[in-house]
Amino acid sequence: MQALMMTKYGDISTSLAFQSTATPKASASQVIIKVNASSINPFDYKVLKGEFKAFKKIHFPQGIGRDVSGVVVEVGNLVSHFKVGDAVLSRIDEDLVGTIAEYVASEAQHTALKPQEMTHEEAASMPLAGLTALQALVTTAQLKAGEKVLIHAGSGGVGTIAIQLAKSLGAFVVTTTSTANVDLVKNLGADQVIDYKKEDYLAQVSDCDVVFDTLGGAYTLDAFKAIKSGGRVVSVNGEVDDILARKLGLNFIIRKILSLKAxxxxxxxxxxNATYRMILMNSDGVQLAELAELYVQKKIKAVIDCSYPFTESIEALKYLSKGRAKGKVVITH
Ligand SMILES: NC(=O)c1ccc[n+]([C@@H]2O[C@H](COP(=O)([O-])OP(=O)(O)OC[C@H]3O[C@@H](n4cnc5c(N)ncnc54)[C@H](OP(=O)(O)O)[C@@H]3O)[C@@H](O)[C@H]2O)c1
Known part of the structure; x- marks a missing residue:
């Protein structure tokens, strides 16, 4: 089969190539998906650039892409809840990366049925960004009705889902975006929109119960200026906390270095008197099914900036890496 492969660490334009690779076979716990659509995330080009080398080395060539929607063409012996012909979506496991390919293996436990009313493009846009928003706001921050949440970068892949999810929980949503995206985030339900090009967001927001930091850097530290006493800050881009360091199995010395950094x-x-958590999202088929159900109930919708054909997926990654996407960048196969 044809797949887009990472050939070495480096730039998008020089370190990717379409190659012929073996079509995957299902292990006992897996399904094989014929890919109809995939989507890309900043993680894809960050891994390519070598930003996660210290945690996991890549053996090149390796596939790229983690989100997929398609049709099951093979099921493993132990898989009982999917059958050949099912339309499904998945955020595949790191060991099975890449979805910018004709076929992909997915652990059944990371896979969910695609609702009929959802297109493959919409379904492919959902897994990584949707699970990140769910795991940040629901699993970690335990955001509740009536609480105030600040969501940074409301117009991004994660932010567009996070706004809708927070609204579905009954929260008051404050979000930051630039002038061109103010209407987009208002239409997604944001109650207060701060145009970071025109205003200092810290002068506009205070007393938040929760800050969802998608930006990192100074935004992580400044989150504590925006929360009330006893509030919660959840980051997907900030300093690694001890809970995450232990979860990643890092040794004592590296944990000590990270704790000094943090x-x-x-x-x-x-x-x-606040809590701080940095999370790395997990693949999870049950939570993916919850997101699909929220879509069916019209509580969340997919926000797709643009679609590129499979043959132009390198261009898609170049576009995403500019950091200006409004929602998700999807690849059609
Ligand atoms: N830890 C994890 O498990 C995890 C999971 C998912 C994502 N992430 C990370 O989270 C970050 C966001 O992911 P994503 O998929 O949402 O990225 P994305 O779609 O590429 O984000 C692009 C959006 O960010 C907005 N933005 C950029 N700078 C901003 C600023 N200073 N203030 C407000 N908005 C700003 C842009 O809006 P404007 O054009 O209006 O500026 C654009 O709409 C990435 O760094 C990603 O690697 C981490």
Whole structure:
């Protein structure tokens, strides 16, 4: 089969190539999906650039892409809840990466049925960004009705789902975006929109119960200026906290270095009697099915910036890497 492969660490334009690779076979716990659509995430080009080398080395050539929607063409011996012909979506396991391919293997436990009313493009846009928003706001922050949440980068792949999810939970949503995307995030339900090109967001928002930090850097530390005492900050881009470091199985010395790096954040959290968590999303078929159900109930919709054909997926990655996508960038196969 044809697949887009990472050939070495480096730039999008020089480190990717379409190659012929073996079509995957299902192990006992897997399904094989014939890909109708995939989507890309910043993680894809960050891995390519070598930003996660310290955690996991790549053996090249390796596939790229983690989100997929398609049709099951083979099921493993132990898989009972999917059958050949089912339309499904998945955020595949890191060991099975890439979805910019004709076929992909997915663990059954990471796979969910695609609702009929959802197109393959919409379904492919949902897994990684949707699970990130769900795991940040629901699993980790335990956001509740009536609470105020600040969601940074409301117009991005994660932000567009996070706004809708927070609204479906009954929260008051404040979000940051630039002038061109103000209407987009308002239409998704944001109650207060701060145009970061025109305003200092910290002068416009305070007393949040939760800050969802998708930006990292100074935004992580400044989140503690925007929360009320006892609030919660969840980051997907900030300093690694000890819970995540242990989950990643990092040794004592690396954990010590990371805790030193995170000390300003830890101190800011302590001063506000607040909690700080940095999360890495997990593949999860049950949560993916919950997101699909929210879509059916019209509580969330897919926000797709643009679609590229499979043959132009390198262009798609170049576009996404500019950091200006409005929702998700999808690839059609
Ligand atoms: N830890 C995890 O498990 C995990 C999971 C998913 C994502 N992430 C990370 O989370 C980040 C966001 O992911 P994504 O998929 O949403 O990325 P994305 O779709 O590429 O984000 C693009 C959006 O970010 C907005 N943006 C950029 N700078 C901004 C700023 N200073 N203030 C407000 N908005 C800003 C842009 O809006 P404007 O054009 O209006 O500026 C654009 O709409 C990435 O760094 C990604 O790697 C981490």
């Amino acid at each position: 000390r300003k954040v830890t101190q800011a959290a302590a001063k506000k």
